[in-house]
Amino acid sequence: MSEAVTLRAPxxxxxxxxxxxxxxxxxxxxxxxxxLVLIARQAFLDDRGVAxxxxxxxxxxxxxxxxxxxxxxxxxxxxxxxxxxVGLVLALILAFVPFPGSGFIARLIDxxxxxxxxxVTLAFTFLYxxxxxxxxxxxxxxxxxxxxxxxxxxxxxxxxAEVTVYTPFILRPLLAAFSLVDRGQIEAASVLGARPFxxxxxxxxxxxxxxxxxxxxxxLLLTVNEFGIVLFIGAKGVxxxxxxxxxKAIQESAYQVACIIAVVNIALSLGLFGLYRFAAGRLGA
Amino acid sequence: xxxxxxxxxxxxxIDAAKVRGAGSNVHFDKVSVAYGAHVVLHPLTLDIAPGEIxxxxxxxxxxxTTALRAVAGFVRPASGRIRIGATDVTDLPPYERGLGMxxxxxxxxxxxxVEDNVAFGLRAQGAxxxxxxxxxxxxxxxxxxxxxxxxxxRELSGGQQQRVAIARALAVRPRVLLLDEPLSAxxxxxxxxxxxxxxxxxxxxxxxxILYVTHDQTEALxxxxxxxxMRDGRVCSHGPTTELYRRPPNRFTAEFLGRANxxxxxxxEAVGPKGFATARHGDALLTGAGRNEKAGDxxxxxxxxxxxxxxxxxxxxxxIVGTLQEVHWQGELTHxxxxxxxxxxxxxxxxxxxxxxxxxxxxxxxxxxxxTSLLPEDAGV
Amino acid sequence: xxxxxRSGRLVLWVLxxxxxxxxxxxxxxxxxxxxxxxxxNGVLPNGLTTEHYTDVISGAxxxxxxxxxxxxxxxxxxxxxxGTWAALSxxxxxxxxxxxxxxxxxxxxxxxSVSVGLGLLVAFSHPPxxxxxxxxxxxxxxxxxxxxxxxxxxxxxxxRLSPDFEQVASSLGARPAYRLWHVTLPxxxxxxxxxxxxxxxxxxxxxxxxxMVYPPGWVTLPVSIFSLTxxxxxxxxxxxxxxxxxxxxxxxxxLERITKxxxxx
Numbered sequence: 001m002s003e004a005v006t007l008r009a010p011x012x013x014x015x016x017x018x019x020x021x022x023x024x025x026x027x028x029x030x031x032x033x034x035x036l037v038l039i040a041r042q043a044f045l046d047d048r049g050v051a052x053x054x055x056x057x058x059x060x061x062x063x064x065x066x067x068x069x070x071x072x073x074x075x076x077x078x079x080x081x082x083x084x085x086v087g088l089v090l091a092l093i094l095a096f097v098p099f100p101g102s103g104f105i106a107r108l109i110d111x112x113x114x115x116x117x118x119x120v121t122l123a124f125t126f127l128y129x130x131x132x133x134x135x136x137x138x139x140x141x142x143x144x145x146x147x148x149x150x151x152x153x154x155x156x157x158x159x160x161a162e163v164t165v166y167t168p169f170i171l172r173p174l175l176a177a178f179s180l181v182d183r184g185q186i187e188a189a190s191v192l193g194a195r196p197f198x199x200x201x202x203x204x205x206x207x208x209x210x211x212x213x214x215x216x217x218x219x220l221l222l223t224v225n226e227f228g229i230v231l232f233i234g235a236k237g238v239x240x241x242x243x244x245x246x247x248k249a250i251q252e253s254a255y256q257v258a259c260i261i262a263v264v265n266i267a268l269s270l271g272l273f274g275l276y277r278f279a280a281g282r283l284g285a
Numbered sequence: 286x287x288x289x290x291x292x293x294x295x296x297x298x299i300d301a302a303k304v305r306g307a308g309s310n311v312h313f314d315k316v317s318v319a320y321g322a323h324v325v326l327h328p329l330t331l332d333i334a335p336g337e338i339x340x341x342x343x344x345x346x347x348x349x350t351t352a353l354r355a356v357a358g359f360v361r362p363a364s365g366r367i368r369i370g371a372t373d374v375t376d377l378p379p380y381e382r383g384l385g386m387x388x389x390x391x392x393x394x395x396x397x398x399v400e401d402n403v404a405f406g407l408r409a410q411g412a413x414x415x416x417x418x419x420x421x422x423x424x425x426x427x428x429x430x431x432x433x434x435x436x437x438x439r440e441l442s443g444g445q446q447q448r449v450a451i452a453r454a455l456a457v458r459p460r461v462l463l464l465d466e467p468l469s470a471x472x473x474x475x476x477x478x479x480x481x482x483x484x485x486x487x488x489x490x491x492x493x494x495i496l497y498v499t500h501d502q503t504e505a506l507x508x509x510x511x512x513x514x515m516r517d518g519r520v521c522s523h524g525p526t527t528e529l530y531r532r533p534p535n536r537f538t539a540e541f542l543g544r545a546n547x548x549x550x551x552x553x554e555a556v557g558p559k560g561f562a563t564a565r566h567g568d569a570l571l572t573g574a575g576r577n578e579k580a581g582d583x584x585x586x587x588x589x590x591x592x593x594x595x596x597x598x599x600x601x602x603x604x605i606v607g608t609l610q611e612v613h614w615q616g617e618l619t620h621x622x623x624x625x626x627x628x629x630x631x632x633x634x635x636x637x638x639x640x641x642x643x644x645x646x647x648x649x650x651x652x653x654x655x656x657t658s659l660l661p662e663d664a665g666v
Numbered sequence: 667x668x669x670x671x672r673s674g675r676l677v678l679w680v681l682x683x684x685x686x687x688x689x690x691x692x693x694x695x696x697x698x699x700x701x702x703x704x705x706x707n708g709v710l711p712n713g714l715t716t717e718h719y720t721d722v723i724s725g726a727x728x729x730x731x732x733x734x735x736x737x738x739x740x741x742x743x744x745x746x747x748x749g750t751w752a753a754l755s756x757x758x759x760x761x762x763x764x765x766x767x768x769x770x771x772x773x774x775x776x777x778x779s780v781s782v783g784l785g786l787l788v789a790f791s792h793p794p795x796x797x798x799x800x801x802x803x804x805x806x807x808x809x810x811x812x813x814x815x816x817x818x819x820x821x822x823x824x825x826r827l828s829p830d831f832e833q834v835a836s837s838l839g840a841r842p843a844y845r846l847w848h849v850t851l852p853x854x855x856x857x858x859x860x861x862x863x864x865x866x867x868x869x870x871x872x873x874x875x876x877x878m879v880y881p882p883g884w885v886t887l888p889v890s891i892f893s894l895t896x897x898x899x900x901x902x903x904x905x906x907x908x909x910x911x912x913x914x915x916x917x918x919x920x921l922e923r924i925t926k927x928x929x930x931x
Contacts, residue, residue: 017842024771031786035782035785035789036785039781086685090682096668099679112690114867114868114914114918116870118873119907123693123696124693126706167689196669225874231873234896249784255788265781270777273772357837380838384837385838388833392831395853409840
């Protein structure tokens with residue numbers, strides 16, 4: 001023991017391989033981390049480049065910022081909760097009460113991950129908009145003078161759209177987790193007379209919890225960052241942090257304000273990213 | 286099924302001179318390997334002669350695979366040197382060591398045909414086309430896989446894939462062939478055939494040095510010229526295969542290599558000029574092959590189950606008596622378990638008396654002094 | 667089978683059909699329908715027409731499709747090279763550095779796209795790095811946003827690759843470069859193709875960073891869909907969205923087919 005430890009390893013050929021990481025790392029540093037640092041710096045400089053800390057305090061206490069922050073967090077939490085419920089129900093049926101073609105349907109839902117998020121919002125305009133199919137139908141049927149369904153241009157419209165778009169992110173890890181659940185165990189429990197609800201609670205859910213936590217934290221992150229859905233709905237009262245940054249920078253050219261809000265938004269996102277990595281790490285372990 | 290059954294040609298038909306391995310010796314000089322403070326291989330000094338098959342066997346975690354990977358260049362020794370032939374390879378990267386390697390899961394490149402797999406090493410080393418073509422033919426012929434050159438690995442059975450993996454290693458004319466548990470992914474029937482084929486292969490390539498790592502003692506006993514038994518990162522014994530089996534130097538070797546009955550004895554008369562000592566086990570005075578035991582030494586008398594007989598023979602001058610406990614008939618062999626003064630003793634018999642004794646009966650057992658070996662009682666290494 | 671009674675199963679399937687229909691099927695169907703709608707005053711369109719498609723294709727849409735395809739292709743190709751390069755060279759690092767850098771390469775996927783765009787505007791609006799107003803800044807924005815996905819895909823592929831392949835290749839005399847080109851990269855090919863396909867799809871649908879940085883002459887599909895619908899031309903917007911969806915699906919299915927053929931599985 002002592003001999004092996006005390007004798008130093010001879011100089012193996014020096015590995016120049018360690019330097020190969022430099023080009024991609026440098027590219028990422030220049031194109032991503034450098035701009036990120038500049039956002040943080042710009043948050044403390046006014047648009048002529050003079051230090052202005054008072055502006056930071058003003059923005060952080062402003063009504064438009066606080067409203068956007070509350071909107072962002074509450075929409076994100078509600079949408080994630082919706083995704084978890086819908087994802088769990090769909091996954092349970094797909095995995096344990098399969099029907100002809102359920103495999104194809106699962107893949108179809110999965111391709112929603114690759115589609116642009118605003119597609120759903122645009123579709124919702126046709127479905128639930130003031131001149132959409134649902135309102136037109138209700139107005140014709142009941143001879144109403146005004147469109148009765150009016151949730152689309154509110155936080156509820158954003159939440160419903162986000163549930164559609166982000167449920168596949170819950171469904172994917174859940175189906176993977178369910179595929180590992182021992183079918184024999186479920187059959188044995190059924191033979192012993194356990195009701196389906198009991199089997200779900202005692203056998204299936206424990207297996208799903210890591211996937212729910214990992215998928216849920218990913219959903220939180222993605223919904224906090226969501227931009228397209230909120231932009232397309234374009235409701236006056238529903239402003240989130242990303243939308244506010246866009247408005248301040250592009251429409252008002254108020255770069256310092258945009259950067260201050262961006263710093264908060266990025267910090268929130270990185271915190272959720274940390275949560276997701278932690279959850280996913282536990283899932284993998 | 287053997288290679289002959291697959292292809293209609295026999296491995297023995299191949300002209301041995303065409304596929305020579307240019308064998309070199311391998312020398313471990315105080316090689317140790319450690320991961321941080323955890324030592325997986327204690328300083329190991331060992332020689333593999335040119336053309337020799339050395340089997341390293343031992344339980345998992347005993348350091349045998351680490352020793353092989355140190356030769357291949359995948360683990361860096363913490364101390365010591367490794368030489369192949371005249372070259373000190375300790376600081377050479379794997380691709381400059383001139384080896385061939387076969388691993389448990391074959392690791393055939395799935396995107397290449399069989400012939401391209403076999404040609405891989407030569408192409409990587411920039412050999413010319415004519416030579417490559419010739420070597421593909423030779424190597425595939427040697428393992429009886431010529432008919433499968435255009436197939437992809439996924440179209441082959443496990444045994445066939447392992448033959449191709451061996452051909453791929455042979456095609457580069459390695460100085461040393463490293464076989465890392467090459468048969469453990471195969472099922473028992475195919476494994477037995479492959480052991481015989483590797484033995485045949487080595488007869489046709491007598492110059493090829495082979496380091497064969499396995500946990501299976503049957504593979505080692507069938508193939509190896511010499512065996513090194515590893516335990517806890519150390520060589521626990523090392524020697525010619527038959528010698529190690531007949532005269533195990535310690536208890537671990539006796540029990541790991543084949544089955545052994547170990548009777549505790551006290552030496553009564555020291556080893557004489559013919560190499561035999563007399564020892565006392567209870568009332569019985571027994572003669573056994575010894576090393577340098579002296580009168581009064583506590584020792585173990587090792588007797589293999591197949592060397593114990595229920596009937597006396599002219600050279601079976603040793604006799605012990607046990608109580609029969611169990612009888613297991615297995616067709617070719619019958620296994621008996623007896624209790625000899627508290628020591629369980631197993632007997633494997635091919636011929637049995639017509640009237641088999643009942644369990645509980647006192648049964649005499651006979652064995653020849655030449656079939657025994659005295660070894661130190663120390664339970665450690 | 668969890669639920670044994672026929673009626674119980676039927677109830678669950680109806681529930682599934684309802685959720686699936688409302689959330690997933692209806693949006694796709696209605697986009698398709700509206701892209702073909704002549705006029706739409708009631709529950710269903712008054713008539714069908716391909717006019718919106720001919721309109722958008724003869725108008726700015728052709729240029730938008732081209733801008734999206736070129737941006738997606740170049741950004742994905744760059745992300746593929748850089749992500750593969752990073753994943754491969756990360757294996758040569760020590761344990762601690764590998765974990766840290768692995769995390770850093772993932773972070774771009776966590777930062778909101780609008781902020782990535784904002785950062786690029788702040789960083790590259792002044793000489794010597796004046797990229798604001800060029801096509802390059804759009805490419806860079808897309809590259810940054812998708813780089814983490816290619817890196818992640820390739821890393822996952824590498825983690826699943828048995829080390830035996832590369833070790834056997836080395837022992838047979840293959841130098842690192844030869845081994846990389848003839849063993850590692852071919853074995854990673856399915857993951858590389860999947861990574862490229864996903865990157866391309868993400869780039870095609872990217873909106874947040876693009877609206878921050880795009881120059882007047884380089885309007886991508888999502889941006890032009892937004893400006894169409896913002897003007898109230900939602901039928902043309904739907905037609906353009908269908909073009910985007912079909913282009914994305916054709917691309918993904920095509921790549922999947924190539925992968926299947928190449929790996930023979």
